[in-house]
Amino acid sequence: MFKVNRRRFLQLSGFAFAITIPESLLAANSEKYAGIPMGVHGASFRQFSIEETLKTIVEELGLNEIELTSAQIRLHGAPADELATLADIRKLRRMLADAGVRATAYGFIPIGTDLEQNLRIFQSAQELELRNLTVIPEENPLDHLEELADRFGIRLAIHNNAPGRAFDSMEQVYRALAGRGENIGACVDVGNVLRSNEDPAQAIRQLGEKVFGIHLKDVSSRSVDSDVIGLGEGVLDTEAFFAALRETDMPSDMACSLEYLARPTEPIPNMQRSLALAEELLNR
Numbered sequence: 001m002f003k004v005n006r007r008r009f010l011q012l013s014g015f016a017f018a019i020t021i022p023e024s025l026l027a028a029n030s031e032k033y034a035g036i037p038m039g040v041h042g043a044s045f046r047q048f049s050i051e052e053t054l055k056t057i058v059e060e061l062g063l064n065e066i067e068l069t070s071a072q073i074r075l076h077g078a079p080a081d082e083l084a085t086l087a088d089i090r091k092l093r094r095m096l097a098d099a100g101v102r103a104t105a106y107g108f109i110p111i112g113t114d115l116e117q118n119l120r121i122f123q124s125a126q127e128l129e130l131r132n133l134t135v136i137p138e139e140n141p142l143d144h145l146e147e148l149a150d151r152f153g154i155r156l157a158i159h160n161n162a163p164g165r166a167f168d169s170m171e172q173v174y175r176a177l178a179g180r181g182e183n184i185g186a187c188v189d190v191g192n193v194l195r196s197n198e199d200p201a202q203a204i205r206q207l208g209e210k211v212f213g214i215h216l217k218d219v220s221s222r223s224v225d226s227d228v229i230g231l232g233e234g235v236l237d238t239e240a241f242f243a244a245l246r247e248t249d250m251p252s253d254m255a256c257s258l259e260y261l262a263r264p265t266e267p268i269p270n271m272q273r274s275l276a277l278a279e280e281l282l283n284r
Helices: 006-013 049-060 086-099 115-127 142-152 170-177 190-195 200-210 237-245 266-280
Strands: 038-041 065-068 102-111 132-137 157-159 184-189 211-216 255-258
Touching: 038 157, 038 266, 049 065, 049 086, 049 142, 065 184, 065 255, 086 102, 086 115, 086 190, 102 157, 102 184, 102 211, 115 132, 115 142, 132 142, 132 211, 142 157, 142 170, 142 184, 157 170, 157 211, 170 200, 184 200, 190 200, 190 211, 200 237, 237 255, 255 266
Parallel strands: 038 065, 038 255, 065 102, 102 132, 132 157, 157 184, 184 211, 211 255
Antiparallel strands: none
């Protein structure tokens, strides 16, 4: 593990605002979903402008939380990828505040050992007042990343993948979390758990307080390239999964992000049905 000097950090990042630890964010609608801070995953709105996305979240879905992705703002990658500037980030933060929407997480991000890139990611996340970053660690950088997570007060949620990629089983996620501190946890991608022929309800129960995020979705089959569809329309055992959510103690400021990808230009009707099912099953 190596130390990151704060002055060097500011020089590398090019940002001049203060580093502060954000307060835990609780969703205004959590009572409706039995304490689960229900939000959406930004990939569901990849064909929408940010203005349309925020308006839809509030007015059509009745929610106030979003896990941001590169479809809304690009925080990761090489400079050639047209990364967001500080002005871009602050503009988005104002738009979120004006719309009454909280950004609970960003991801997922493939993240390795590049110091400058990682500092930029954490600084940008801090400016957006994010509590969680959804990540797929590369090159085993967890010592370095845990130090950054502790320094910034931003949690890292390791995202499980579909078969054939890094962290393609929950067992790999469990092993990565062993011995880690309070800022290293998991984002349970329900679809990928199913694609790996595992049980997402069991994953939730086993992780408990280490569940920093959920990519809430159903898939059309257990094949690696199955479609992301509405809850209750695929192979997910919704009764068992939502029972696990009801019965498991998880952080109140995790990012539970409903994801629907099947109809990118018209996701709203299906997402509304998925939310209605979630509300019904969570309040049993």
